[in-house]
Structure formats: structure tokens, C-alpha cells
Amino acid sequence: MIELEVRDLTVAFGPERQRVRAVEDVSFAIARGACFGLVGESGCGKSTVLRVIAGLNRDYGGTVSLRGTPVPPRRDKAYYKRVQMVFQDPYGSLHPGKTVYSQIMGPMLVHKLAGAEQRVDRALEAVGLGTAFRFRYPHQLSGGQRQRVAIARALALEPEVLLLDEPTSALDVSVQAEILNLLADLREREGLTYLLVSHDLAVIAHLCEELAVMDRGRIVEALTRDQLVRGETKVDSTRRLLEASEELGEDRLPPEAPR
């Protein structure tokens, strides 16, 4: 069953005369419980696709559907109960003046959910942060801990789909693995559907069974993880990404897929 589908997505920026097409005719579908990766170099439009799905960019052509039902460009509250996002930079995605507790409590108050306090505790536990962290401010946490808080905030509403915008690229290499393993565990435990955007094939290969490579606003190739690990690619942009990934050390590509 298809959880999230994007069809003929086109996004253009700028005034009438010099409109730049950032995304052109992008289509893909993600099965429920799957993890779909969107890879590409910086500026290829992958983050724009994510922002459109998240509803941060309302000016687009094409349709976004959730379980077969198209959603309007101006998303409603019910949509956000089901789709949540984790941002790239945990230093920018947490409000500097609010405690961990208040950050995670926020969505609960917006949606007027019952048992909010227990939900906060459960979300913190799910990301491996003890209750000792509940009343700390972001500046008292490390980068990895902040990203865990950001993930907990996204999970607190118990969504079905998690949009991940380079969730590890602002973190230390040692912490990256921790967060990736956490995301893999969470997907299994909570039955989440992921859409992961990254420029790093190692990260994509770690989490996703299927991926699409974007270049200059278009999807140029769709691959499975096995094809990627074997290096079966037909286009140059994928090859470039593979080379860049190998230069950083091939051992970062996991030899066998988790799960």
C-alpha cells in the first residue's frame, strides 16, 4: 500500500521573466513502512521537494497524496498529525529559549492531545534520552543530544511519515552512526515511513531500500539498495556521488544491510 506519493511535482522560483525551475516533473511513491532515499549534489532540488511535501513551500505544481488522497497546498492540522519532519541542523531547529520539555510539549498543546506529559516522557525514552534531560535548554546539550530531541519532538505526535532532511550531516561522524541506528530502530519499532534526503550515499544505503538520484531538478535514476551497493548505475551523476562516497572510505558503506 502506498503511504506517500508525489506526482509531477514542479517548483519554480523567482519573478515571471527569470523564473528558475528548481524541481521539474518529479514523481515517486513510497510504500507504507518503507524508507525512500532522495540523493543528489547540493542545489539539485532535493530539499525543495521535501519542503513542498512538508507544506513549507505552498507554491508548486503537481500533487502530493497521502494514502491515495491528494492534500491541498495549504496543509491542515490533521496532515501535520500524520507527517512530521526532522531538520538538518539541530543547532537551528530547536528554540533557544525553551526547555526540552517545552519543545516537545508544543505540538501536544497545538493538537490538544490527552496524556501529554506521558507522551513527552515516552518520546524522550524512544530516542534514548532519560528524563534527566527533560528540563534542560538546548545550549546545555550536545549536537547528538539535540538531534535526538528534534526527533523526539517529531515523534511526539505519533506520525506515520517522517521527513528527514540530512538528519546527520551537521553531526560528528561518531554521532552520525548513533543517530542513523536510532532512526533505523525507530522505523522498525513504530512502523514509520521515511523519506530521507541526503547528499551522502553511505547514509542512504544505511537506511533506505530504494532511492532516487536527482540532478538539476529532475530524477535521473531510480535504484534499489542492492543495485547501489553493487555499483550498477547508468548515469554520471550517480557515479560521481559514488566516487565521492568512496573517497571518504568504502568501509562507510555497510557491507550488509541492516534488517
Added chain:
Amino acid sequence: MSVCDTTTPKRPRWRAWLETDTPQSVRQASLQETWRKVLYFRSQPLGMIGLALLLLLLFVVVFAPLLATHNPIAQDLDARLLPPSAQYWLGTDHLGRDVYSRIVYGARTTLRIAVLVAIIVAPLGLVIGATAGYLGGIVDEILMRITDVFLAFPGLILALGFAAALGPGVDNAIIAIALTAWPPIARLARAEALTIRQADYIAAVRLQGASAARIIVRHVMPVCLPSVTVRVTLNMAGVILTAAGLGFLGLGAQPPWPEWGAMVAVGRQFMFDYPWVVAAPGLAIAAISLAFNLLGDALRDTLDPRIG
């Protein structure tokens, strides 16, 4: 008492509560945050001087009847323009009123103006600025053009106009000053809001389905608040000077009730022969303006979010 005594004195319970790294509630966490700011503020000597001066002003205001040696409005024409002495600590003015007692009571007027203007101006500027900055577009245009209109007038002139139209008096002076003091605050709050609206943490709140009003009130305004607080504090010096200016022109507090600016205005006629009549209220104005500036500078350093 040995020099190498290494045992630290036991911290009181409240202090341990404030400094533990595992707070048990949001309230405790926010008090801890405040406590860290207090500790930082205490390390700034100039800020402490400013705070001390303002606390002294508050003390004078509260205990004015006990501190004054004479009735501030009682005239004694036999004792006109006397130099400072044991009986009249700062001398007397041209109607034989004790200058010291008038300054003590005049502090009430000054503090009242400063506090009321701050209470009116800070929320007004914050709401207008944060709304304009966050919403942008047509709302921003309208609110900022209104702000521009108020900014286009020189503060004292606009205050003069209002005071003249509404009639002289302290309350009208407060309204007049407040009307001229909010635009810079709104501008500042808008500039802050413009940078904040791009931040990921605001995007994250939008992704929770929060309404614009909720985002402005609960997420944008708290971030704008420190710089607004600093700005308002620094503006207080200007407000007090404007109030003194209005008083000087006869549009502030009305005689015989004492007000520092009006005292300077009256004393001006006798400035060369009887300087204490002008010097005392003039120094009081200067000292309080300075105190607000010192406090504002220290607050700016303290409330800077980069200092954790």
C-alpha cells in the same frame, strides 16, 4: 583558620536547587536560567552601579515623605535663594522652597513617567514589530508605513504637539512621550522577527500545525524580548530627558508640584548668581539618565543569547 582549608562552605539549599544540573520542572529550569543571568550581571561593575542608582531612586520614591526635610511646595519668601546649609541641604529656590525636598518629591514624577512609558511602549512596539516581521507582505507594509509616519516627526516636537493638544500635565506628557517612543522599538522587534521567521525552529513549529498568532506570541516574541528590553532601558534616558524638556517648556508637571525639568527651567533665570537651584535637579536628571544607560549596556551583554 588555615590558608589551605579546602572544605568549601556548605551551599544553602536554595542555591543547590538553583545550580543542580537535573532540574525537576520547567519552572525550576527557567529560574536556573535567570539565576545564571543574575550571576553574569553581577560580574559587570558598571551595570551594578546603574542598578544601584536606580534602586536608590526607587528607595527615594517610596520613602519620599520620610526623606524630605521640608514641605516641597511650602513657600517661605523670607528664605529665598539661600545657599546650601544645614537647614536647607541644597539651598532654596526663588520662592523659598527647599530644593532638596523638591528633588526628593520630583523623583516620583520622573519614575512614574519612565515606568508608565515603558509599560506602554514595550508591548506596543513588540506586538507591532513581531507581527509585521513575521507575517510580512501587506501587513508588514501597512504597519511599517504607520511606524514611518511617527518616526518622521522629531520626538520632542510631536510630544509638544500632543501635550499642547491634550493639555499640559504629567499624564498627557506620558501619552505624548509614549506615542513618540514606540516606533524604534517596533522597528527593532521587526528586524529580529525577520531573521527569526527564517529559522528552522519556527519552521518546525509551523509543521506542528500551529497558527500564526500562536507562533508570534509564543515563539517569535520571546526571542525578540531581550533586545526590546535592552532598547527600552536605553531609551529611558531619552524619555526622562524628553519629560524634563516638556517640563522645562511648561507642558509637563504643573506648578507648584515639583518636576526636575521644570525646576531647571525656573532656576535658569538665577543660574549665574544662585547655581544650586539649577545644578541639583540637573545633576539628578544626568545621574538617572546615566544609570539607565549603564543598566541597559549591562543588560545587553547579559541577555545576549550567545552567553549561556
